[in-house]
Amino acid sequence: MTGNKKLLSLAILISPLVVFLFSLSLGPAAIPVPTLGKTLLSPLITSWSDAATPAQRDIIFGIRLPRLLLGLAVGAALSVSGASLQAVFKNPLVNEYILGISSGAAFGAALSIIVLGSSVPPQILAFVFALIAVGLVLLVSRSSESSLISVLLTGVIISAFFAALLSLVEFFASPYSLQALFYWLMGNLGTAGWSELAVTLPVIAVGLSVLLLMRWRLNVLSLGEEDARSLGVNVRRDQRLVVLTATLITAAATSAAGIIGWIGLIIPHLVRMTIGVDNRKVLPLSAALGASLLVLADDAARSLAAFEVPVGIFTSIIGIPLFILLLKKSSKIWS
């Protein structure tokens, strides 16, 4: 690796920390940086606990910190999940939602918002139905021989099925609950509180660790079934482990933050173009870059206009033109 690439990798790896500190100070209520720092560390150093006013403490711990942590976790989860699935499926256009996760989650959220109302957070049913959708995909595609292609095709079919179910639920919904549903579907980091984070963050942390530990194995799996087997890999078992783990963290991210598209496609692509295709680097760097960029996109979404634009819309509007540009330049990465 050349010096330039090393420098860039290092910059990407420390970027989440910089973005975190910057984003914490960003917002309508101006809080001085020393106050921020002291308040953040006050659980450890008790003498700093009165550095901020109670209102400032509420803003930091109740609003900005959970939102930031969720942004970092979701960005990392979607990017790593995308990068891992692209390696396993040997396909550059596979994204983290290909297995029906998004449509399953959307249907679950709709069911929750429209049938159960606002008393129950939609995240629970979204997570359950995301897993049901992927379970169905794996169950239906299990019997066929060329496993990967049939998994992709089944993913498309199951997605269409849950999209139809979603329409059905929407048809019976009141305008008020439809509005709440659409807001959730567009992807938003501000709706989840500490109680949702308590589930989301540990699930993502465990899943991310497993995939990051498998970064070399992902290289071998990306050679294809026959090659990987001849090199000594239990291909079916390892493929399943990757797909299940990627599903779990994507479902956790999606249920907490709604559908945030294009992160899992663009971030790994950017890393491969600038640093290289070796998953030993692609996975950790995608995690860091995904975390930073999603939080930055969220910063823009909440501070560019007087009202808040859902970040999911934002990532798609920026993401799609960027992806077209990348595709044109990336012929040297994909053989």
Added chain:
Amino acid sequence: MSIQVRDLRYRRRNFELWIPEFDFATSKITAIVGPNGAGKTTFLKCLSALLPPSEGTIRVEGRDLRSLGETDRARRMAFVPQEQAAAFNFNVLDFVLMGRTAYLPLFGTPSARDRALAEESLAFVDFSHPSDRPTLQLSSGERRLVLIARALAQQTDILVLDEPTTFLDPRHETEIMELTRRLALEQKKTILVTLHNLDMAVRYADQLVFMKDGRIVTHGRPDEILTEDLLRRVYDIPMQILRHDGRLFIVK
């Protein structure tokens, strides 16, 4: 005997491979030849556990192939495919390093020692370019060398090559065959190879196996079994065998 085959059957649609009994000689080059569709590659892939036989047993160094786990098998035998269509454009060293996978745990990454072994393998096959070159930039001859280097990094006693010289020019073809001879002589590897070029097979193989319609027609040392009658029976066209300087040449 490093590989023993007993009553091996592999069926698919209207084709059946049937090998009642065959033993591969240790530290020798065995070339499997025959017309297209004879079942050469199928046989090779059954031997490498890449295709599951319908019936019969294959013993590798005394152990039943089916009872060997993936890693155990990959430490005993390495398979060199005809082509590699990797989805990612890995560089040469990383690609060869993947040969070390059978020695790494599920969550492991290659160590400095693995790296040294990969570089050693590249040196053995005389790959002279910088090892950080992307594999996509290689010519097909160079790509074969890199595939063989990856198999060498597996440090196996048995090396299985599926038509390693197809589409190569005469120089690269000879280089690959010289390399397999060095591997048998210097590293005492048992080498199984399918070949289309009969001249190459006759010149480099210690043992020839003629296959047709999923069966072994005959096998033995080239100078002992090769007759014009055999060639006509296997290939369905008349061929002539010429002797020159103690070597056999086949003229179509």
